[in-house]
Amino acid sequence: MPTLLRQHAEELFAEELTELQKTESGKRPANWQLTPQSVVTYLIGGKLKNGFDITPKYIGNRRLMEIxxxxxxxxxxxxxxxxxxxxxxxxxxxxxxxxxxxxxxxxxxxxxxxxxxxxxxxxxxxxxxxxxxxxxxxxxxxxxxxxxxxxxxxxxxxxxxxxxxxxxxxxxxxxxxxxxxxxxxxxxxxxxxxxxxxxxxxxxxxxxxxxxxxxxxxxxLPVPDSIEEEIDIVQRRVASYEKTMELPVEKPALQEIRRIVTMFRELRNGVTQDGKTKIKSPSGTLSTAEAISVVNNGLAMAGYFGDGQLKAADLAAGIIGAVIKDPVQDNIVWQEYLETVIKTRDDWKDVYRACRDL
Structure with missing residues (x-):
């Protein structure tokens, strides 16, 4: 039987939905499969009374999901x-x-x-x-x-x-x-x-x-509040993608994900993480979804055209492609960020070299 590229949520998380049905005791609205409380648990994640773990689908403000x-x-x-x-x-x-x-x-x-x-x-x-x-x-x-x-x-x-x-x-x-x-x-x-x-x-x-x-x-729905929250989202979605696509690559190092998320947040917010340096923002949104896409593309590069370990060189093209949507305006923003921020960070020298070479 052919392997589906992407299953629907109700198929992929069928076990979680079944376990939630087993353990809930509240009243369900007409034609609902779960109670409202269980729906929020399914979205936010948590541990059920029987010890079963529900993975978070949305990492953010619980109150938004309740509303x-x-x-x-x-x-x-x-x-x-x-x-x-x-x-x-x-x-x-x-x-x-x-x-x-x-x-x-x-x-x-x-x-x-x-x-x-x-x-x-x-x-x-x-x-x-x-x-x-x-x-x-x-x-x-x-x-x-x-x-x-x-x-x-x-x-x-x-x-x-x-x-x-x-x-x-x-x-x-x-x-x-x-x-x-x-x-x-x-x-x-x-x-x-x-x-x-x-x-x-x-x-x-x-x-x-x-x-x-x-x-x-x-x-x-806002962008993630903190860098740790955004890193967690990227990690979880990348792990799911890697499992589905069966890429011949090692699990991406947290350091690489953190650097991409940091770059995207700084360019999005127009200021470095420490608040000391103001920078220009590009025309694109540089969303969490784009950060996930950059890491996934890097994994494919590392798995099929590299040594199986995710490195800065595997990510560089994806980063530049995500940032530079307008070839004139965004290129100026990117070059300025590359020279004034990335170049000055000692532990980002590999990122600087990989991006500069492209």
Missing amino acids: AVATLTTDRALLLYGLPGTAKSWVSEHLAAAISGNSTLIIQGTAGTSEESIRYGWNYAKLLSEGPSESALVETPVIRGMKDGKIVRIEELTRMGADVQDSLITILSEKSLPVPELNTEIQAIRGFNIIATANNRDKGVNELSSALKRRFNTVI
Whole structure:
């Protein structure tokens, strides 16, 4: 049987979800697989009464996860908002997996997403031969979520046009979807809700209308508070990637991860970790997700084109590629940081040489 490149959250963490179901004693909302308290434990991690360890999926403020889960027990939809790379999609997937046992009811928002992607479409062959009928109706993830009482995920909501976004208003307020061609409507059963994600830094973003904003409870996911928190996130995600891809490389040294996270945080914040030197910030976000990507790329370089040990030379290209998005402006920022910060650190000489050589 072929090995999947990436399993859905409910498959990858099936054992944890089962153990949580075994040990919980509170009341579950209608059509929820777990109690709200267990959903938060699944996200934040912890040890169960029977000694079973739940791995953290979100490393950050527990209260944010409690607010997100509490929102989904009500009739309000949830909007996860923030900078790119702050785990919005990751949290959305795990929320749906823990609540509904199914994270695959998803709509990807783009500039080309149409209203039919949210409401419904038609099988035009049947439509022409039979006319409008239930069998000719093509159901969207929203319709399936409404019928089954499950969570529906909408990625990058603000990338959709305003007219497409507003097609959600009736669904969120009335909990029903009119189908005038069949003179009927689809009504949502309990358990149905929507988790949408949006970021505030991309180009091509469309503002949400006031009417739609009122129907969402917004939870802003921040960048990690501390460097240790961010290092922990990168370590965990890299370990998961390494295991899945079966790379012929040794476990990355903590020092390399710490240096990448330090670089990204300093360039992102515009000041060195000790607060003594102000530096320019590049045009990109340099998110935690990008730090993870740089380490993963370095592991591939070390495993297939190196000696199996992650070194600065394996990471240099990924670092430069992440920082320099604008070839003129960002290159100036990077060269200044390289010469005034990296070069001055005695234990970063290998990073300086590797990056300078590129």
